[in-house]
Amino acid sequence: MQITKTTENDKLTLALEGRLDTLTAPLLEAEVVGKLDGVKTLVFDFQNLAYVSSAGLRILFMAQKVMSKQGQMILRNVNSDINDIFRVTGFSNILTIE
Amino acid sequence: MNSSRHAKIRSIAVLIVAALILQVTMAVQYFSTRNAITSEIMEMAQRDVSTINRVAEVKKIAESALIQAAPEVERLFALGERDSLYRVLQQIVKDHPELVGIDFACRVGSDGKRDGYFTFRNEETGGIEDTIIGFDYTERSWYREGLKQNGFWTEPYMSHYYVILMSTYAYPVRNAKGEAVAVLGADVPMHELSAMTVQLYENMNHSLLPVLGLQLLGLLLLGFIMYRSIHSVRKLNEVSAEKELINKELDIANRIQAAMLPATTLITDSIDVAGSSQDAKDHIDIAGSQVPAKQVGGDFYDFFVRDGKLFFDIGDVCGKGIPAALVMSMTQAVFRSVAAKESSPGRILQDMNAVACRGNTTGMFTTLFVGVLDLATGTLQYSSAGHDKPYVISGKEMRQLEFTPGLPIGIVENQAYQDQETRVVSGDMLMLYTDGLTEAMNADKELFGQKRIAEAIKAQDSIVSPKQLLDTLSQAVTDFVCGAEQSDDLTMLAILYKGPAAGLAGK
Numbered sequence: 140m141q142i143t144k145t146t147e148n149d150k151l152t153l154a155l156e157g158r159l160d161t162l163t164a165p166l167l168e169a170e171v172v173g174k175l176d177g178v179k180t181l182v183f184d185f186q187n188l189a190y191v192s193s194a195g196l197r198i199l200f201m202a203q204k205v206m207s208k209q210g211q212m213i214l215r216n217v218n219s220d221i222n223d224i225f226r227v228t229g230f231s232n233i234l235t236i237e
Numbered sequence: 238m239n240s241s242r243h244a245k246i247r248s249i250a251v252l253i254v255a256a257l258i259l260q261v262t263m264a265v266q267y268f269s270t271r272n273a274i275t276s277e278i279m280e281m282a283q284r285d286v287s288t289i290n291r292v293a294e295v296k297k298i299a300e301s302a303l304i305q306a307a308p309e310v311e312r313l314f315a316l317g318e319r320d321s322l323y324r325v326l327q328q329i330v331k332d333h334p335e336l337v338g339i340d341f342a343c344r345v346g347s348d349g350k351r352d353g354y355f356t357f358r359n360e361e362t363g364g365i366e367d368t369i370i371g372f373d374y375t376e377r378s379w380y381r382e383g384l385k386q387n388g389f390w391t392e393p394y395m396s397h398y399y400v401i402l403m404s405t406y407a408y409p410v411r412n413a414k415g416e417a418v419a420v421l422g423a424d425v426p427m428h429e430l431s432a433m434t435v436q437l438y439e440n441m442n443h444s445l446l447p448v449l450g451l452q453l454l455g456l457l458l459l460g461f462i463m464y465r466s467i468h469s470v471r472k473l474n475e476v477s478a479e480k481e482l483i484n485k486e487l488d489i490a491n492r493i494q495a496a497m498l499p500a501t502t503l504i505t506d507s508i509d510v511a512g513s514s515q516d517a518k519d520h521i522d523i524a525g526s527q528v529p530a531k532q533v534g535g536d537f538y539d540f541f542v543r544d545g546k547l548f549f550d551i552g553d554v555c556g557k558g559i560p561a562a563l564v565m566s567m568t569q570a571v572f573r574s575v576a577a578k579e580s581s582p583g584r585i586l587q588d589m590n591a592v593a594c595r596g597n598t599t600g601m602f603t604t605l606f607v608g609v610l611d612l613a614t615g616t617l618q619y620s621s622a623g624h625d626k627p628y629v630i631s632g633k634e635m636r637q638l639e640f641t642p643g644l645p646i647g648i649v650e651n652q653a654y655q656d657q658e659t660r661v662v663s664g665d666m667l668m669l670y671t672d673g674l675t676e677a678m679n680a681d682k683e684l685f686g687q688k689r690i691a692e693a694i695k696a697q698d699s700i701v702s703p704k705q706l707l708d709t710l711s712q713a714v715t716d717f718v719c720g721a722e723q724s725d726d727l728t729m730l731a732i733l734y735k736g737p738a739a740g741l742a743g744k
Contacts, residue, residue: 160725161556161557161724161725162724164556190676192555193553193554193602193604194556194557196602196645197600198600200648201600227623227624227626227642228604228644228645229622229642229643229644229645230623231642232644
């Protein structure tokens with residue numbers, strides 16, 4: 140999985156490419172956990188993301204927990220497969236999907 | 238992803254820098270050596286020239302001193318005025334500081350009688366003194382050649398008395414007939430030449446110092462690089478030993494986890510939890526299977542019979558490894574204790590969620606499906622916490638259990654989970670699974686998906702036992718992934734409802 144970071148003032152965009160699963164979730168965790176100081180808007184761009192496993196959901200959940208306190212978190216360009224995962228797991232209730 | 242690449246880049250950078258430093262060292266060494274040698278050669282050439290000049294000068298002084306004095310010496314020698322002759326010699330030595338002394342040696346006749354006299358400068362007092370030549374000068378070249386030739390320089394020789402290199406200019410003293418009757422010898426020390434030799438060595442040491450320093454630096458650098466590489470190799474060994482240990486522990490954890498899943502044979506032998514359970518085998522047949530991935534995962538299932546009801550769950554803790562295993566075992570224990578008293582699947586989930594949320598700082602969560610099947614009536618109550626929808630297979634028909642999705646447990650405290658209800662009839666089979674089944678991936682990165690579950694089941698003429706169902710799906714997955722490495726646990730639980738048994742119906 141590739142992670143592309145773009146920072147614009149207090150807005151951080153993480154564009155993910157590939158699969159967010161057990162093997163790659165730690166990579167995203169390293170980019171997110173403890174790295175969101177001063178970020179008001181966190182955007183995940185899923186344009187080129189094929190799949191999210193439960194390990195990936197956990198990282199999104201942790202990021203959401205942090206961003207709920209200090210701003211907002213938005214998921215963009217979520218494909219239908221991943222949307223299904225969010226729906227079945229109930230995550231669509233706690234995530235902001237555009 | 239990045240850390241290993243960074244390490245690689247860093248080690249390559251270190252190598253490149255080391256190679257560059259070595260190259261620079263070598264280049265500096267080369268140029269400094271070349272410069273040192275060049276300047277040395279130039280200095281030596283200059284020194285040679287000046288030495289030659291100086292020697293030529295000193296030679297000229299010695300020669301002219303003797304040649305000028307010769308007529309007077311000859312006259313005084315012919316007159317036999319030795320004292321005056323010696324005074325002349327003393328004057329020459331006094332006037333020429335370049336000379337150490339002057340020999341005056343009479344030709345030795347057949348009688349072998351030597352008559353030699355040496356006038357010299359006393360180095361300590363600076364005064365001029367003289368002495369009789371004690372040694373046999375007839376063997377010396379200045380004497381022999383001095384008699385024969387009209388002026389002769391000896392090869393430089395080591396003066397025993399002065400312990401310095403010396404050269405002597407010999408000039409004959411002739412009688413009226415022109416015969417050489419004695420020899421005058423002017424001793425010229427080669428002080429300067431001796432001194433120059435010493436200086437040359439000193440200079441060489443001087444210019445060698447920076448070169449030696451650089452070589453030492455290069456050696457230190459090499460030593461440092463070797464130390465670092467040995468260090469990293471040792472570290473690597475330590476790391477792989479640690480890794481091995483961790484793998485061993487993970488293997489043990491895997492086995493412990495497998496042991497925590499209920500043995501499905503139990504249902505037929507020894508279910509005596511409560512009430513009618515001795516007859517549970519008349520109502521249900523259960524098969525569970527778990528194929529763990531390489532790493533310890535967090536999949537689990539459980540079931541038991543209480544009060545004529547089958548309580549069962551299947552779950553998946555997010556992530557893998559020891560953290561997932563710990564959460565999984567805790568969740569197993571909580572399910573047992575909560576479901577021992579609580580009969581509503583929704584409330585079971587609610588209680589389990591409350592425990593899972595308590596102090597959850599790591600963001601670990603668990604998808605969970607809980608079902609409660611009334612063995613006598615076939616009424617199935619169920620609730621899902623973000624878990625995949627199980628299937629109900631009725632002969633050739635299959636449907637998914639519908640529900641409003643709830644969040645996985647461990648995320649939001651006070652989350653409500655709704656009870657859903659359906660009825661199963663005799664011969665219906667419940668098929669529960671974790672995402673290791675739907676998300677099994679082949680080499681083309683395609684997922685197995687729900688479509689292939691349906692296809693695999695429909696390909697069978699009839700499914701008569703839970704074990705047959707699980708074997709069928711396992712085989713389908715194996716064929717699909719076709720050797721690709723399994724990334725997630727593959728966990729399935731199949732429950733066949735045989736229907737209300739005659740003996741139980743009345744209870």
